[in-house]
Amino acid sequence: MFELWMVRLPEIVIVIYALSIMLYFIDFIDQNQKVNRLAFWLLSIVWILQTIFLFLYMLQTGRFPVLTLFEGLYFYAWVLITLSLTIHKIMKVDFTVFFTNIVGFSIMAIHAFAPIQRPSELMADQLVSELLFIHITMAILSYGAFTLSFVFSALYLFQYKLLKEKKGLKRLWRLSDLAKLEKMSFVLNVIGVPILLLSLILGLLWGYIKLTYIQWYDPKIIGSFILLFIYSIILYLRGKKELFGRKLAIWNTAAFLIVLINFFLVSRLSSFHIWHY
Known part of the structure; x- marks a missing residue:
């Protein structure tokens, strides 16, 4: 069950992430505040799910997940969402979240479709x-x-x-x-x-x-x-x-x-x- 969650959770994140980006694009074209708020809350859900996955991954591996490019991509995407949501709430600059998360979604997509990389025991020992x-x-x-x-x-x-x-x-x-x-x-x-x-x-x-x-x-x-x-x-x-x-x-x-x-x-x-x- 745990392994299934580890596989399915990133897929769910990608779907919600894509919906959020689409709604931000609609808002960008049509200046719709209701759509903007919905996109923001969907992106917040993405951040929560990403954080949960990060935590579960840390429990599974017993370390902070940055040892491979596969892991680094995920953490990079999480950092972008965290920073964009924080700056949006503090500065209230519209479209910042939209453009930042176009980059973030691209990185998440690369992460989702990249082969999973597990560091070998020798590599893990060397990198601890x-x-x-x-x-x-x-x-x-x-x-x-x-x-x-x-x-x-x-x-x-x-x-x-x-x-x-x-x-x-x-x-x-x-x-x-x-x-x-x-x-x-x-x-x-x-x-x-x-x-x-x-x-x-x-x-x-x-x-x-x-x-x-x-x-x-x-x-x-x-x-x-x-x-x-x-x-x-x-x-x-x-x-x-x-x-x-x-x-x-x-x-x-x-x-x-x-x-x-x-x-x-x-x-x-x-x-x-x-x-x-």
């Missing part, structure tokens, strides 16, 4: 380290912050286009003003950069302690430091007032593409990160 767990968890949390930052930048570009073309004015009041969208994007980057930095420090510290030698030329290490460098440059230029507005939003959108490349592609090229196997 609080340093590594914290390293991976913080890395995913930083990716969650960068994802939401990208969403706010995308909303900025969308609203900028509407204002310039004087179209879709009915939606403008629901998107919040450009300054607020830019500020939220910046704040999320401010949160994500130090978390990613600490994650890299802990990861290297774990490698120094556990491994015979560290391959500094490994694609994952190089990719992660490039990602940190790019977002740090964006923060620096924003702080110096040399990068702002539409140009900042475009830079931030481009930087998020590197997040996706680093998470999905570079991890598979890495010999240092056995997490992805």
Whole structure:
């Protein structure tokens, strides 16, 4: 019975998740507040079911589920829903949940149809380290912050286009003003950069302690430091007032593409990160 629940629960989540996204899309097109509220509650149910699955998985495996890409995808999707629901309740910025969870649903779909990956006993023994767990968890949390930052930048570009073309004015009041969208994007980057930095420090510290030698030329290490460098440059230029507005939003959108490349592609090229196997 327990195993059946572990199989069926993600399938139920995907169905409810899809219904929620569809309702958010209807609200996006038709500005229907009743539909928006229903979509929000369905998404809340998705979050509850995801949290239950996460808890059951932890009971079954006896550890925090971040050791494989399969597990990391699920946790990433859970982080996105958690952050989007929290920011929506605090900031009341419409469409944030919709655009964020398009990304979240895509990740959940990849997770649902990906083959289940179970770490071998040797791998599990090697990875049983609080340093590594914290390293991976913080890395995913930083990716969650960068994802939401990208969403706010995308909303900025969308609203900028509407204002310039004087179209879709009915939606403008629901998107919040450009300054607020830019500020939220910046704040999320401010949160994500130090978390990613600490994650890299802990990861290297774990490698120094556990491994015979560290391959500094490994694609994952190089990719992660490039990602940190790019977002740090964006923060620096924003702080110096040399990068702002539409140009900042475009830079931030481009930087998020590197997040996706680093998470999905570079991890598979890495010999240092056995997490992805």
